[in-house]
Amino acid sequence: MSEQIEKAIARKYDAGFVSEIESDTFPPGLDEDVIRRISEMKNEPEWMLEWRLQAFRSWLKMKEPDWAHLGYERIDYQSISYYSAPKSMKDKPKSLDEVDPELIRTYEKLGIPLHEQKMLAGVAVDAVFDSVSVVTTFRAKLEEAGVIFCPISEAIQKYPELVKKYLGSVVPRSDNFFAALNCAVFTDGSFVYIPKGVRCPMELSTYFRINELNTGQFERTLIIADEGSHVSYLEGCTAPQRDENQLHAAVVELVALDDAEIKYSTVQNWYPGDENGKGGIYNFVTKRGIAHKNSKISWTQVETGSAITWKYPSCILKGDNSVGEFYSVALTRGRQQADTGTKMIHLGKNTKSTIVSKGISAGNSSNAYRGLVKMGPGADGARNHTECDSLLIGDKCAAHTFPYIESSNPSAIVEHEATTSKVSDDQMFLCKQRGLDAEKAVSMIVNGFCKEVFKELPMEFAVEAGKLLEISLEGSVG
Amino acid sequence: MMLTIKDLHARVEDKIILKGLNLTVKPGEVHAIMGPNGAGKSTLGYVMSGRDGYELVSGSIEMNGEDLMEMDIEERAQQGLFLAFQYPVEIPGVSNMEFMKESVNAIRKARGEEALTAAEFLKIAKEACKQVNLPLDFLKRGVNEGFSGGEKKRNEIMQLILLKPKLVILDESDSGLDIDALKVVADGVNSQRDGKRSFIVVTHYQRLLDFIEPDYVHILADGKIVKSGGPELAKEVESTGYAWLGKPEEAGA
Numbered sequence: 039m040s041e042q043i044e045k046a047i048a049r050k051y052d053a054g055f056v057s058e059i060e061s062d063t064f065p066p067g068l069d070e071d072v073i074r075r076i077s078e079m080k081n082e083p084e085w086m087l088e089w090r091l092q093a094f095r096s097w098l099k100m101k102e103p104d105w106a107h108l109g110y111e112r113i114d115y116q117s118i119s120y121y122s123a124p125k126s127m128k129d130k131p132k133s134l135d136e137v138d139p140e141l142i143r144t145y146e147k148l149g150i151p152l153h154e155q156k157m158l159a160g161v162a163v164d165a166v167f168d169s170v171s172v173v174t175t176f177r178a179k180l181e182e183a184g185v186i187f188c189p190i191s192e193a194i195q196k197y198p199e200l201v202k203k204y205l206g207s208v209v210p211r212s213d214n215f216f217a218a219l220n221c222a223v224f225t226d227g228s229f230v231y232i233p234k235g236v237r238c239p240m241e242l243s244t245y246f247r248i249n250e251l252n253t254g255q256f257e258r259t260l261i262i263a264d265e266g267s268h269v270s271y272l273e274g275c276t277a278p279q280r281d282e283n284q285l286h287a288a289v290v291e292l293v294a295l296d297d298a299e300i301k302y303s304t305v306q307n308w309y310p311g312d313e314n315g316k317g318g319i320y321n322f323v324t325k326r327g328i329a330h331k332n333s334k335i336s337w338t339q340v341e342t343g344s345a346i347t348w349k350y351p352s353c354i355l356k357g358d359n360s361v362g363e364f365y366s367v368a369l370t371r372g373r374q375q376a377d378t379g380t381k382m383i384h385l386g387k388n389t390k391s392t393i394v395s396k397g398i399s400a401g402n403s404s405n406a407y408r409g410l411v412k413m414g415p416g417a418d419g420a421r422n423h424t425e426c427d428s429l430l431i432g433d434k435c436a437a438h439t440f441p442y443i444e445s446s447n448p449s450a451i452v453e454h455e456a457t458t459s460k461v462s463d464d465q466m467f468l469c470k471q472r473g474l475d476a477e478k479a480v481s482m483i484v485n486g487f488c489k490e491v492f493k494e495l496p497m498e499f500a501v502e503a504g505k506l507l508e509i510s511l512e513g514s515v516g
Numbered sequence: 517m518m519l520t521i522k523d524l525h526a527r528v529e530d531k532i533i534l535k536g537l538n539l540t541v542k543p544g545e546v547h548a549i550m551g552p553n554g555a556g557k558s559t560l561g562y563v564m565s566g567r568d569g570y571e572l573v574s575g576s577i578e579m580n581g582e583d584l585m586e587m588d589i590e591e592r593a594q595q596g597l598f599l600a601f602q603y604p605v606e607i608p609g610v611s612n613m614e615f616m617k618e619s620v621n622a623i624r625k626a627r628g629e630e631a632l633t634a635a636e637f638l639k640i641a642k643e644a645c646k647q648v649n650l651p652l653d654f655l656k657r658g659v660n661e662g663f664s665g666g667e668k669k670r671n672e673i674m675q676l677i678l679l680k681p682k683l684v685i686l687d688e689s690d691s692g693l694d695i696d697a698l699k700v701v702a703d704g705v706n707s708q709r710d711g712k713r714s715f716i717v718v719t720h721y722q723r724l725l726d727f728i729e730p731d732y733v734h735i736l737a738d739g740k741i742v743k744s745g746g747p748e749l750a751k752e753v754e755s756t757g758y759a760w761l762g763k764p765e766e767a768g769a
Contacts, residue, residue: 463568464605468659470589471565471599472619472675473626482618486609486658 051309054279057144057249061168063122066252068115070094073222076121080191080225083198089211093221096212103215106348106377107406107438110283113320118285120223122168122250134173141167148276150245162187164228164244168253171226176240183239185269186231190258193229200231204262208291208328208354216322216348220256220289227257227288232267232298241496246275248308248319254285261291263298263333270301270496275343279309281317283345292327292335296357299334300327303495304351308343313401315373318345325349331357331386338494341368341378350408352381355389355420362391365491369484370403370435379409379440384417384450393424396488399435406438413450420450428458429487431480459487517581518543518683518714524575525739526563532573533559535739541683544711548725548750549718551736552758557718558602560736561685565599566592579683594626596682600672600689607659612671613641615659616678623679644677647707649700666697673704684708685716690724702727722754737761 064072073094077087102112126138134142134152145152145165152165152173162176164187171189180187186197194201211221228244248255263269275286286308294300302325311318321344327335337351353362364380382391391411399405411422428437443452461483469479485492519541526534533556541547551557562570564577566589577584584592607615621631632640638655645652648670660668669689676684689701705715705728717728725733725747733749734741735758742761743749 462605465607467567467589468601468605468607469615469619471593472615472679473590473593473622474618475590475622478618478622482610482615483607486607489609 051279053148053276053307054309055147057140059138059140059144059249060125061122061250062125062128063250063253064119066117066119068118068120068223072120076223076225079121079123080194082191082194085198085202086194089206090222093211093218094223097215097218097222100212100215100218106408107404107440108346108348108375108377110320110346110375113283113285115219117252118254119250119252120254120256121225122253124167127167137173144247144249145245148245148247150274162240162242164189164242166226166228166244166246166257168225168248168250168255171228174228180238180240183236184233185236185238186229187242188229190227190229190260191225193260197229197231200262201229201260204291204293205260206291208293208326209289209324214324216287217289217324220258220287220324223254224256224258224289227259228261229259230261230269230271232263232269234264235266236264237267238269241270241272243272243274246273248275248284248286252282252284254287257286257288259288259290260293261300261302262293263295263300265295266297267295268299270303272303272305272496274305274307276307276309279312279317283311283318283320285320285322286344288323288325290323290325290351292325294327294329294333294335294360296331297333298330299336301336301496302327302338302351304337304339304341306339306341306343306347310343310372310374311345313372315345318374319343320346321349322346323349325351326354326381327352327362328354328356329360329362329389332359333357334361334363336361336363336365336494337380338363338365338491339367339378340491340495341366341376344376345374347374347376347378349378350380352383353391354383354385355391355417356385357389358386359388360386361389363494364391364393364395364409365494366395367398367488367491368396368405368407369398369400370405371400372403373401374403376404377406377408379407381410381412382422383410383412383414384420384422385414386417386420388419389417390420391422393422393426394490395424395426396491397426397428397437398431398484398487399428399437400431402434404436404438406440408440408442410442410444411452412443413445413447413452415446417447418449420447422450422452424452424454426454426456427487428456429484430458430460431484517541518545518579519716520576520578522576524560524563524577525573526559526575527571527573528559528569533739534563536575537736537740539734539741541714541716543714544709545732546709546715546717546728546730548730548733549716549736549741550720550722550733550750550753552761553720555736556739557720557736558687561599561687561716561718564592564685565589565597590622591626593681594623598676598679598681598684600669600676600684600686602688602691604660604668604672606661606663608661610659611656612659613638613655616641616675619675620678640678644674647677648674648704650674665692666694669693669697669701670704673701676708677704681713683714683716685718687718688720689717690719690721698724699727722750725750735761
């Protein structure tokens with residue numbers, strides 16, 4: 039039976055097409071001049087360039103981390119192009135009518151219509167293509183509520199005070215190797231500001247697409263939820279099927295001021311590489327949020343893509359009574375490798391965190407959960423509950439769990455539960471005896487395993503996530 | 517003919533369990549298969565349904581004139597073969613409702629019928645649930661997740677009611693049941709006897725046959741049917757046990 043399950047896991051990657059779009063792409067290579075040129079392309083103020091250069095200088099002194107449970111050839115940072123944008127975007131189209139139809143078609147093919155009337159009602163989208171934002175929808179409607187949702191390159195021009203105050207405030211420029219690189223060369227991403235007491239009237243989402251060959255994508259997202267505000271944000275990502283590995287090194291910073299709430303969901307479907315591990319995206323991402331008094335930050339992620347995933351969305355629970363959550367489904371198959379988890383840093387009193395991690399490994403893949411729960415000396419009455427489950431499909435894959443617990447406060451409570459299970463022959467036999475084919479059986483069993491996490495996703499996307507797993511598992515049984 | 521089994525030899529790993537079994541079942545008939553532990557009763561159901569590891573050595577099994585051995589497990593199910601499990605397995609997180617809807621629709625699809633909508637399915641599922649005396653929240657619970665032994669068996673019968681198979685194998689559906697649960701299971705099964713659907717009732721004890729009255733009773737011992745008769749044969753076994761077969765009960769696995 040496990041052979042059949044194996045086969046069911048082999049997948050088709052639907053988003054693997056390449057768009058024929060003429061682009062302005064920098065030649066490969068990275069030095070201060072390249073950073074100056076990026077900054078120039080974006081028409082940035084001097085302070086921003088200076089910020090980038092400082093990050094670059096610290097990056098030069100840093101070492102690529104090697105502690106993760108990942109094996110890959112070292113990345114040659116000089117062989118990557120750090121900027122690529124469709125030529126048609128140069129004149130900064132003022133409305134969707136002026137945007138290259140091929141770009142719009144690309145997003146339509148991916149199931150993301152950019153015409154507002156065709157979109158999911160209640161979801162605003164920022165579409166980022168390689169290094170630029172193509173369009174941000176529903177901006178007028180959001181502005182009525184005082185919500186700012188725009189490309190970060192635009193925010194740097196229009197809202198410099200907010201950007202200066204918060205950019206790098208959660209993930210410092212020299213936080214880690216990949217974050218520092220991002221600070222130096224980031225090109226686009228989304229900026230969100232929710233004013234005091236406002237409940238954002240729509241779901242916000244950003245859709246990242248890598249298209250150009252040999253180009254890295256370095257996106258930067260900054261979300262600020264002012265006091266008592268509320269926002270739900272979702273990001274999705276895909277890339278063409280190519281034999282070369284491509285680097286994606288993003289930084290996401292969340293700031294939840296007093297009594298605010300940020301829900302951040304990710305459906306990550308970067309190209310995972312082929313069965314033999316050729317090609318695929320290297321996904322090295324730093325995501326972190328800071329939660330002030332009585333605020334809440336919730337991360338939900340569904341990770342099915344990328345050849346390598348290195349990602350630990352974290353919460354700094356600084357304010358008293360703040361809450362952090364991390365719900366994760368990570369599926370690896372073929373030769374995919376994932377080392378993912380979270381950090382919950384409890385600083386304030388009565389802070390609470392919940393971690394639910396579901397790792398699914400199939401094929402020859404390796405899937406590691408790595409999580410830190412830290413209770414600071416001031417975290418009186420803080421609590422954490424961690425649940426970490428692994429599901430193995432077949433007998434050539436691996437699941438690992440690396441929980442780290444550091445407590446400097448005797449009144450803090452940390453609970454950790456972990457299980458490992460397999461899709462059993464008995465379960466497969468029951469499903470098939472009831473008329474289901476092996477693919478359907480595996481996807482149903484896997485979906486059941488992930489249910490706790492899926493229910494945390496915004497409704498519009500929970501269905502998508504389920505379908506994505508189904509596609510991911512397509513052809514894995516036969 | 518609903519089912520024709522000819523000179524069936526089958527093995528589990530390198531051990532031959534069935535050694536020349538013959539059986540014919542007509543539409544609408546109920547056949548009981550009794551026998552001591554290790555006689556090969558469960559093996560018969562598994563070989564028929566195509567479970568991995570239960571291998572045909574020689575002989576043939578035809579259902580409605582079609583060679584079952586040529587089909588995949590799910591194809592056999594789609595053709596109308598249903599096995600009620602002795603030990604139903606749990607599928608955590610997958611609701612009973614979802615599982616059964618997918619099953620029903622997979623089988624409808626194979627028959628060229630339209631899939632049922634969620635609302636249509638919910639209606640028939642609720643009825644089936646009541647029929648086996650399970651609270652409606654069992655539809656929402658994970659498949660067999662945390663069910664008691666009796667609840668699992670009743671859940672199997674609910675699936676039987678929903679899937680409307682042609683040939684049903686009940687694999688010791690009475691084991692571990694108290695008398696009330698046994699009646700519920702038997703009532704559920706009897707409600708599905710419509711003169712066309714056939715049943716093979718595999719059981720160790722005669723007790724179940726008080727409630728599901730068979731047309732024929734066969735005694736399976738050491739991989740073969742050694743004696744066949746009417747319902748009276750079951751009564752005979754009840755009073756004499758299987759000792760007359762001359763084999764110890766623990767023979768084989």
